[in-house]
Amino acid sequence: MTEWKEAFWLAKFELKASMKNFLILMLIFIVSYLLIRSAIPGYLEEASMGLDFFFAFTFSGFLSQLARPKDYQIQKFRSIRYASPFLTALNKLAIKKEVIVKYRFLTYFLLLILFNGLMLIGLYPEFKQVMSLNAYIAFAIIWFCFGIYIGCVTPAFEVGSNLGWNIFYALIIGPVLFILYIFIFYKWFSDGFVTWTIYIANEYSIISIIISLTLSVIGWNVWMKIMLKKMNQTDYL
Secondary structure, three states: OHHHHHHHHHHHHHHHHHHHHHHHHHHHHHHHHHHHHHHHHHHHHOOOHHHHHHHHHHHOOOHHHOOOOHHHOOEEEEOOEEEOHHHHHHOOOOOOHHHHHHHHHHHHHHHHHHHHHHHHHHHHHHHOOOOOHHHHHHHHHHHHHHHHHOOOHHHHHOOOEEHHHHHHHHHHHHHHHHHHHHHHHHHHOOOOHHHHHHHHHHHOHHHHHHHHHHHHHHHHHHHHHHHHHHHHHOOOO
């Protein structure tokens, strides 16, 4: 509990520093919201990869973190390694690494609630024709949890990331995931990724909520452990 209190103090410090950037976040939010809202009617008639990708990108959690000042975001650290200057500075101080991990995940989660939470609330009227309120709640939980078990990769890699290895993994994993995406959501299911989440929210609301929450808990803990491991392996001097 003491570690979480210390983490909360650090989180408040960052959020105060982020206030001046919230206007930028609001602009990104409005543009993203309008783009998604305008694409939904056409998508519901005929699925498209464009909305699938933009929907996944929006709710991955990346956009929600753009309100953070530059010094809090990942930058070139040395050679081909990248890290957050603020996290680098914290690792040079007498602060437990577990506190640093908790602080960063806490700020990630608070910004995720602000951005993704409001986005999902705002988009409800656009899905009324295909989902009841209960089904939409399940749909919203599915996508919000997506930003946790997928999106928590962002804070995990801010403590130190090798650009070369990241590119290497992306070149291998990216094409495989794209082929699987095409096969599953446009050959097998045939109606797209977002439509599939609408389907499971309608037909299997409780199960989809339980699975999504379980994945988010597992993802949260796994990414926290990865972040702690990377910090222990990185020389910040």
